[in-house]
Structures are given as structure tokens and as C-alpha cells.
Amino acid sequence: MLQAAVAGLISGGAYALLGVCVVLLYRMVGVLNLAQAAVGVFGTYVMLVVYGLGWGVWTGVLLGLMAGALIGALLGSIMSKWFSEAPLQTRSSVTIAMLIALLTIGLRVFGSDLRPAPDLFGNSSLEAFGVVIPTGAIVVIALAALLAFGIGRFLQRTKVGTWLRALSERPTAAELLGIPAQALTVGVWAVAGAISSIAVMLILPTRTPDFTVLTLLILPAMAAALVGVFKSFGITIVGGLSIGLIEGLTSSIGSIAPFRQIIWFAVMLLALLYAQRKEVWDAAR
């Protein structure tokens, strides 16, 4: 049972990382990005192609991250150029178009053939108290924790962080004060693109190497972001990890095991109910 729960940690860590990207974009540039996982999958496939050419895993990872950042930046510049004044709903709908575009282009460019997926840590694992902990799980959790802590610090302590906060609170006022709004927006998108590429690369060995299937990772990531009410990076990470843990845990309980892949839905529902707990019915509607 414990082993099954631990096995869910890699997934949980990846959900958490993707969830952080979603929250980052939501908070900083006001977009609910449904294409976030797709950007990561794109970066990951670049890594696979480079690896397939025999250029080595880490060159692949580097180029993959750059590709993820580049695609993120491209989407960000589209968003800031044409939709900077549009309301949240419109911008979020635009990300659906981006998702479809990325899926189509991805399948065209990379095809549906299977590619060898390197495990960044050689499928290695540690054993403690009779439980196998994959190295990948440790890395992904450490990365998530570091990120949550780092982003918080960055926003509080640095000048760019202050600009970003200003931009998210009062975009027009910030721009009038001379803050480089467009460059910042594109930057945030690029960072999110790179982070989601890492997340997908880490989860890849445990999943079916398929472009479309991997893109659906956005669903548990959204659930994690919802747990953090699209605000707190720390709680989002806890949310993502919990979804992974619950997924792992439920797999060892026969009667509910077949439903473990939709656990994120239950989590979303509970998070919503909890978030709305103090609302008066009429007002909440």
C-alpha cells in the first residue's frame, strides 16, 4: 500500500510543476492556460528527437527546455500583442485555440511513431524501509518545492518581481509608469514553457509516449491549481502531490482502482466546495 502511494509521487510532482505554471500565468498575466501541458510536451518531443539523433540526453534536455521556452514566448507574444486588453474569458478561450494548434502541429512534425524515451536518471531508485523510491520522484519533488519557494521570494524581493506584481494588479497603470509590460508577459510565458517541459520530461518514462495523451496532463494540473485557488504556489504543489499520492493509493484498493485516473475530478469538486463554503447561495450564483 505504501509502495503504491510512493509510486504516485512522480505523477504528483509533475502535476504540481504544471500546476505551478498554470498559477504563475494566471496570477501574473491573467490567463488560464489550457495549452500549458501541450507546450511542455512539445519541448519534450524536441528532447526526444535530439536524443534519437544520438546527441546525448542532456543536450536533448537543454534544447528541449529552450524549445519549451521559445514556444511559450511565442504564445505569450501573440497574447500580449493581440489580446492584452481582452477579458480573462476571451484570453483563456484563445488558449484552447493554441492547444488545438499545438496538437495538430505536434502530430505533423513528430508523427505518431514511438520514440525511445530516455529516463533522465537511468530508472534508478533508492530503497528505504522496504519501499522503492524512484530517483525521478525525489528530483521532481525537490524541484517543485524549490520552485514554490523561489517564485515567492522572487516576486517579493526583486525589482522584476515588483514589476510583475504591479502588472498583475493594475496592468494599465503599470504600463503607464514605464514598466515593460510586453517583455515581462513574454518572459513569464517563456519560464512557464520551460518548467512544463521539465515536468513532462520527468513524467514521460511512466507514461505512454503519445503526444495527445501527454497533453491531457493539463487536467490534473488544473485540479492542483484549483486546490491552491489559482493563488498560492505552495498549496498548488501540495495539491498536485496529493492527487498523485491518492492516485497511487487508490490503485491498491480493488473496488475503486479502475477509477483512479479521475481522482483529480473529485479533488476539483472538493476544492470548489471548500472555496465556496462561506458564500451565500444567491450571491455565489
Added chain:
Amino acid sequence: MKASGKLGIAITLGAGLLFGIASVQAQDKGPIKVGFIGGQSGPFTQIEPAKIVKAYFERINANGGIQGRKLEFYSEDDQTNPGLASQGARRLVDDIGVVANVGSASALECSVNGAYYVQKGLVSIQGTGVDPICFKNANISAVNTGPFTATTLILQYAAKQLNKNKICAFFAQLPGLEPAYREAVIEFEENSGKKVVVQDYSYTPGSDPTPLVLKAKQVGCEATLFAGSDAFAISWMNAVKTQNLLKASTWMFIGSTYTEAFAKVMGSSANGSVVASEFEPYLGQGKALADWSDLSAKNGIGKTSFSLGSYLAAEIFVNTIKTIKGEISRESVTAAFKSMKPYKTPLMGTPFTFGSAASHRSNQSVKILEIRDGAYRLAYPGWIKLESKK
């Protein structure tokens, strides 16, 4: 004016009708039209089967055709979409008027069109049948073993040849396949007298198989079947490797996992795992493959197990209609298949049959291969054939 207009229309219609009848009569001695339905784009894409059947027919035509008539090949892409599969069949049968379907390789075509073929008196010699109806229809006979019989066979191999007692089976969730897989497991249990310890249908495409691999370990499965595509099997074996369980069980897979990509991607990390091949292993050097390899190479067609199945279907079709004495039409072709003698071929472990039974399951054999350092080699010299208790 009006009257003459009507007359004009009548004459035109009449002429058209006559012309139509004339052209039908002219077609009688025209080409022999043959149909094919398969996923040539979309989620289950196999482009080779249609190409190999076409190449096979072109070679026959170059040598003078059959009864002096050329074979004309019509292929329909169903995109693994039931609507398109149904439209495709109607186009082939009603509009084009094919005499039979040959070599079809589709994930759902049999379920969609089986009843229609019976109604129209058309036979389909399926190259690759996946869904259960491919093996339960009077007018369809598939040359491949199919996932269900292959499941029974590989479980039988584990019980008999490997002498394993704790045998487990995990199946990827695909719509409509579970009942047939359950039947396959029951057939194994009845034939062998052994029980399958764990039967699990909870793996959904794309999910992390680690929990299931752990379940197999927990139960102590000595031999574990995972029935799914090669892509799913890759993530399955990755989980096995991460959990250090490669030696904990004999990991087994059916024909859908027997691809070049699977062995290549796994490298040495799946050493000792076994897969079932539904024909003479297409990646091997068997003599029986020579002509198929040659035809593939000459026409630049990639070699896949699906292509081999369709090639075999084309060969069986041509050799069967050659026995027809009179005119080759849909009726005579159907009659020829319904009364054909078992067709022996070195590509299959059991002879291909059609006959007048209500269902056909002619290929009841597999060859077992073992993965070693990114390549396959024979794990057992002969065919594993279905051993029924009766």
C-alpha cells in the same frame, strides 16, 4: 414546347437507361473489383496493408490476371471511425460492386459491417481483425490469431511450456474488448485446469502502470501478461525496471506489442520478456517470408505484422478464386470460400479455413519470441497451438 420538352427528357432518360444497361453488360468481363477497409489515418494508422495488397494484385495483373481479367483494388480509409467504416463498406459493396473484401486491417470494421456483409452475401478475408466480431461472423474470416485467442495461447504457454502456476493477466481498457478477453481467460482455465490469479482491466491508455506492476509483485505472479499496444507496453516495462522487478515475473505480451519499435525502445531493459507473434515472426529470417519481403522491398513498403497479414489474405484470395470454374462474381467468390478446403501456409501454425460455419477462428497458433538486447529471438521452436480439452 412543353410536350416536346417532356419528350426530350423521356428520350434522354431512356437513352441513359439503355446506355447504363449496356455499360453494365460491358463490365461483366471487365476487371475483378476487390475492396479493402482499414485505418490509414487517425488513431489506428496502418498504411502498409493496403499497399501490400495492391502490390500483390499488380503483380498478378502483370502476369495476365485471373481468367484474363485484371484485379482492381479499391481501398477505403475508416480513420477508426465507425461512421466512416460503414460508409466505406457501402461505397465498396453498393456503388463499386466489389466481389469481396481482402486484407482489411481495421480496429472496428468487423463490428460495424459484419451484419451488412452477411446481408449482402459478401465475404471478407480480414488481414488483421481486432474486434471480437472478426472472429464471430459467418462472412468474415481473419487470417490473424487476434488478441483473444492470442491471450489464451500465451497463457497456455506460461502454464504448459514454462510450467508456471501463478499466472496473472492485465488488459488495457479499450471499448468493447473486455467481454472477449474474459472469454479468452475462461477458455484457458477450462483447457489447462489452472486458474488465472489476477485478472485486471483497470489500465487506461496513458496512465501510469506502476500500481499494477506493484500489484503483480504483491500477488507473486510468476508469469504476467499485459495486453495492450506497444506504446502502453513500453511504459509498463519502464515501471517494471524502475521497481526492479524484471526478474520477479516472466513478463508476457501479445501480438500488438510485437513491433520493431518496442524491442528497440526497451533495449536490454526488457531482456527475458516474451511476446506472441500471430504469424511466422515478421522480423525473423524464416524462408516462408521470402516472397513477402521481396514484394515489400520492390515496392518500398515498410515491413509490419499487419502488412504480412494482409499479404497472406491476398494470397489466399487469389489462390481460392483461381479454383472457380465459371464466371468470377460476388456470388461465385462467396460460394468458393464457403466451400473451400483448409488452406495450408507456412506463415500460419494452423490452416486457414472459411467454410459455412457461423463463425471462423482459423488461426489458432502463435510463435513465442523473447526480447534480448533490443531484438527478438525465438523462445520456443515450434508453434503454440490451441489445446482444447474436448
